[in-house]
Structure formats: C-alpha cells, structure tokens
Amino acid sequence: MSKTTQQPIVFMVGKDERLAYLLTRFAEQSGYRLIQHPYHPWIGEIRRTRPSAIIFTSLEQLQAAQALIEDVSGLDIPILACVALADEARARECGADACLVHPLTYEHFRSALTALRPVERDESGSGTKLSGF
Numbered sequence: 001m002s003k004t005t006q007q008p009i010v011f012m013v014g015k016d017e018r019l020a021y022l023l024t025r026f027a028e029q030s031g032y033r034l035i036q037h038p039y040h041p042w043i044g045e046i047r048r049t050r051p052s053a054i055i056f057t058s059l060e061q062l063q064a065a066q067a068l069i070e071d072v073s074g075l076d077i078p079i080l081a082c083v084a085l086a087d088e089a090r091a092r093e094c095g096a097d098a099c100l101v102h103p104l105t106y107e108h109f110r111s112a113l114t115a116l117r118p119v120e121r122d123e124s125g126s127g128t129k130l131s132g133f
Contacts, residue, residue, distance in 0.1 A: 014057025
C-alpha cells in the first residue's frame with residue numbers, strides 16, 4: 001500500500017489570469033499546488049486548509065484584505081504580494097512578509113518561498129528550516 005503525500009497549498013488572491021498561470025507553473029515546479037481565489041478567501045477555509053502561503057496579486061488586493069490579514073496573523077501563514085518595486089515598502093506596511101517584484105522570475109519566487117519557510121527550533125535552540133515552505 002503506497003503512502004499518499006499531499007502537496008502543500010498556496011492561495012493566490014486576485015483575478016489576473018496571466019499571473020495566475022505563471023504562479024501556478026512556478027508553484028508546481030516548486031512542489032506546491034496553487035488555488036486561485038478571485039477575492040480574499042474566507043478565514044474558515046484558511047484555517048481548514050492551512051495554506052503554506054497567501055499571495056496577493058496586487059497592492060490593491062492586499063490593501064482590501066486588511067481584516068483577513070489580521071485574522072491570519074496568529075496562524076503563521078506568510079503573506080506575499082506581487083508589486084512594482086515602487087510599492088514594496090507600502091506592501092510591507094500593509095502586512096506583506098515578502099514581495100514578488102515585477103518582473104517576476106522563478107528564481108525570485110523560489111527565494112521568497114525559501115526565505116519565509118518556518119524555522120523549527122530544537123532543544124539546543126538552533127533552528128532548521130522545515131520542509132514544505
């Protein structure tokens with residue numbers, strides 16, 4: 001009997017179909033499954049699904065989801081935003097843990113995922129990156 005491993009999930013919030021296609025490809029190459037939400041997802045779905053990250057496709061989407069970001073702040077789910085370089089500081093003020101700056105590349109996507117991966121502490125206090133995100 002084979003053991004089934006479930007892919008970690010990344011939520012994408014926004015309606016940009018071309019960006020959704022690109023992020024889906026990047027997520028698949030990185031071992032994740034991307035689920036697109038045209039509008040911000042319901043907090044109950046986030047708690048049930050426990051995505052590895054939530055990616056907002058624009059600064060506007062991020063700004064519109066401030067209540068959601070507050071709700072997930074205690075869940076240790078990284079928030080990413082796709083923004084222009086000029087909007088990076090504002091995105092961080094709005095709750096983004098990392099920014100995917102346009103033009104978006106696979107290397108930038110992977111480095112953002114790796115940088116935000118949770119750290120597990122052992123008894124000695126040293127940290128190691130957890131698998132998945």
